[in-house]
Amino acid sequence: MSGASDIIAAREMFSWRRVAALLLRHLYVLRRSWPRLLELAYWPTMQMMLWGFITTFFLDHSTWVAQASAVLISAVLLWDVLFRSNLGVALSFIEEIWSRNLGQLFVSPLRPCELVSSLLIMSFIRTTISVTPAAFLALPFFDVWVFQLGPPLIAFFANLLIMGWSVGLIVSAMVLRYGLGAESLCWLGIFLVGPISGIYYPIATLPGWLRPVAWALPSAHVFEGMRGVLFEQVFRVDLFAAAVALNLVYLALSWAFFLFMFHTAREKGLLLQQGE
Amino acid sequence: MTEASASPVVIVDNLTKRFGEVGAVERISFEVLPLSTTALVGGNGAGKTTTLSILLGLLLPTSGTVTVFGENIFRHRHRVLGRMNFSSPYVDLPRRLSVAENLTVYAHLYGLDRIPERLRTLARDLEITAFLNRPTGELSAGQKTRVALAKALLNEPRLLLLDEPTASLDPDTGDWVRSYLENWRRRTGATIILASHNMAEVERLCDHILIMRDGRIVERGTAAELIGRHGKSNLEDVFLSIAREPGGVAGKDFSAVAQ
Numbered sequence: 171m172s173g174a175s176d177i178i179a180a181r182e183m184f185s186w187r188r189v190a191a192l193l194l195r196h197l198y199v200l201r202r203s204w205p206r207l208l209e210l211a212y213w214p215t216m217q218m219m220l221w222g223f224i225t226t227f228f229l230d231h232s233t234w235v236a237q238a239s240a241v242l243i244s245a246v247l248l249w250d251v252l253f254r255s256n257l258g259v260a261l262s263f264i265e266e267i268w269s270r271n272l273g274q275l276f277v278s279p280l281r282p283c284e285l286v287s288s289l290l291i292m293s294f295i296r297t298t299i300s301v302t303p304a305a306f307l308a309l310p311f312f313d314v315w316v317f318q319l320g321p322p323l324i325a326f327f328a329n330l331l332i333m334g335w336s337v338g339l340i341v342s343a344m345v346l347r348y349g350l351g352a353e354s355l356c357w358l359g360i361f362l363v364g365p366i367s368g369i370y371y372p373i374a375t376l377p378g379w380l381r382p383v384a385w386a387l388p389s390a391h392v393f394e395g396m397r398g399v400l401f402e403q404v405f406r407v408d409l410f411a412a413a414v415a416l417n418l419v420y421l422a423l424s425w426a427f428f429l430f431m432f433h434t435a436r437e438k439g440l441l442l443q444q445g446e
Numbered sequence: 447m448t449e450a451s452a453s454p455v456v457i458v459d460n461l462t463k464r465f466g467e468v469g470a471v472e473r474i475s476f477e478v479l480p481l482s483t484t485a486l487v488g489g490n491g492a493g494k495t496t497t498l499s500i501l502l503g504l505l506l507p508t509s510g511t512v513t514v515f516g517e518n519i520f521r522h523r524h525r526v527l528g529r530m531n532f533s534s535p536y537v538d539l540p541r542r543l544s545v546a547e548n549l550t551v552y553a554h555l556y557g558l559d560r561i562p563e564r565l566r567t568l569a570r571d572l573e574i575t576a577f578l579n580r581p582t583g584e585l586s587a588g589q590k591t592r593v594a595l596a597k598a599l600l601n602e603p604r605l606l607l608l609d610e611p612t613a614s615l616d617p618d619t620g621d622w623v624r625s626y627l628e629n630w631r632r633r634t635g636a637t638i639i640l641a642s643h644n645m646a647e648v649e650r651l652c653d654h655i656l657i658m659r660d661g662r663i664v665e666r667g668t669a670a671e672l673i674g675r676h677g678k679s680n681l682e683d684v685f686l687s688i689a690r691e692p693g694g695v696a697g698k699d700f701s702a703v704a705q
Contacts, residue, residue: 191554195540198547265540273537274597277502278555279527438465439496439505442537 184287188280192288193295196262210296214250214304221246222312240314241400242370247301247308247316248326248396249369252389253360254300255334256341258293260356263342267350273442282432286425289342290335297331319396322405326392329413332421333388337363339424343431346440368393388413388420453516455480455605455637456501461510463496463661470496472661473510478654483631483638485648488658489689494641497658498607501639502532514605528556533598534609535591541583545574545593548582549600556601568596572626588619595623599630608640612647620644624651645682655681657688664688 200206225242263285266272275285308314317323337359344352366380367389373381384390391413398406435441456478463471471493478484486494499505501512503523512519515526539548546565553561569575572592577585582593591611598606611627612620624647631638642648648655649669657665657672665672665688669681676684 185557187557188555191551194554195543195547195551198543198551199540202542202544269540269542270538271540273504273534274532274539274552275555276504277527277530277532278552279524279557280555281524433506436504436506439499441504442495442499442534 184281184284185279188278188284189288189291192275192280192285193291196265196288196292197295199265207299210254210300211303214247214254214301215307217246217250218243218304218308219311222308222314226312240316240318241397243308243312243314244316244319244396244400245369245393247305248330248392249364249367250301250304251297251327252330252334252367254297255293255331256338256360257334257356258296259289259335259338260341260345262289262292262296263338264345264350264353264356267345276441282429286339286428289338293335293338294331297334319399322395322399322410325405325410326396329388329392329410329417332417333392334360336417336420336424339421339428343424343428346428346435347431349440363387363389366390372397385412386416388416391416452480454478454513455515456639457511457513458497458501459511459513461497461500461512462508463493463500463505464508469661471500471507474658474661474663476656476663476666478637478639480637481631481635482654483640483652484654484656485652486639486641486656486658487643487645487648487685489643491660492658493661494658495609496661498532498609498639498641501607502530503527528601529603530605530607531598531601531603532607532609533594533611535587535594535611535613536609537594539582539593539597542581544579545582545585545596546578548593549596552597553600558601564600568599572596572599587614588616591615591619591623595626602634602636604636606636606638608638608642610642610644611640612642612644620647627651645680645685649681657685659688 221242228242266275305316308316319326338356341352341355341359344355366376366384367387368375368384369389373384373390373394376384391409395406395409395413398404398409454477456476458474458476461471461474462469474493474497476484486497488494496505500507501514501519503519506520515529517523517526519526543551549565549568550561553564558564565578566575569578572595574589574592574596577589582590585593595611598608608627612623615623627638628651630636638651640648640651653668655665655667655669655672656663665675665684667675672684673679673681676687678684678687
């Protein structure tokens, strides 16, 4: 095959332009709705404020927290990365169902993998818009500079973002298959992993039988890693590597699950029928 | 016309779609020639929308094959979807986006060049310029139909599939849409497949008619052939006589089954 036809074949398989078209569709919605933009930043900021004041109180009463005053605020912000990343994927997908647009999308040359790519990029954009204001506001309010975590912050952010993508893709696949009745999984799914992710406490706090389940989550490795940086000023490469490996496995599985549900939706005639 | 250009645009061979035990489409076969307008006609649950969905690759059949532009639609839908398009009052565009934003997104999905120019031309032809910047969800039924048509014509499709294109429109707007489609097909030489309940519309627009009942094609021909064969004065009466035959349209609604 010649070089030119190689390029054409590759463009047939995947088109960044079609991915960009879907991003444009979501950015149009965000641009024309300032309450949505405000809401994206509102909840992480409120969470940060709440936990910031609790931390301020604990500082006088707990030597554990006093060792690293940023621990709770950092944990809150990183938890929000995971939470918003999941919502960024799932809500962008559900938006297509709400607007009964799936049928239109898939009579165009759009491929499922291009839809998934646009959902993941949109999730990154939404998550960044969500947590950035809160991260900066932590400095004037509580004298906590989250970026003091340094380069490991990027590693934590990326791992939680990717884990959120996996959960969001599974939720989207369930909504595609079972309709808007499964919409509440957007919130239920991620809160299920919250308690065993060791967001505010070490995994050792959990009962012994639950710890293997926790260690199977990339988030548990990330939050342990965060405490390592804040308490001991050590970046645990072993925890980082485990989180990356688990994320790769979960992202591949969730992507495959979405494609499987897409195939099922084509068998059952759901692409034209899902909607409010 | 060359032999190549006269080969069928669509070949449906022994197509069956079952939802569990219920047959939505049962062993139908037909061909659609270039430059023609073919109607799929039938009562509710006859299998028209199911057939259109399969032709678009949105729904996988239980058995049978569909070839569009010489490609198997189930294996290579992405090779032909760029040359097709679809419009239905039952599938929306995002309501919060303006008309121009929606059309821009779809223009990118179809990989079009010179998008502003294309949008201006379509908006002028379909008389939607005045509300290009209004949210799509705020439009009337007639305006939405014209916007849906604009989306369906963005890529200058060689094969256009329409599901009840004038449903829920007032007679005047319905007539405008039919005239537009007639002129558009004449101008572009495209092929149209349309599903409709409106027999006057079918009689006016279509040069080949397939009447479906209970998932099967029970009659086919031109309007004049069908009217003559059944000894009726118009297509509406032909449809009613077929529908009222014993074992006729039983009001099966496969959309419920598909859910």
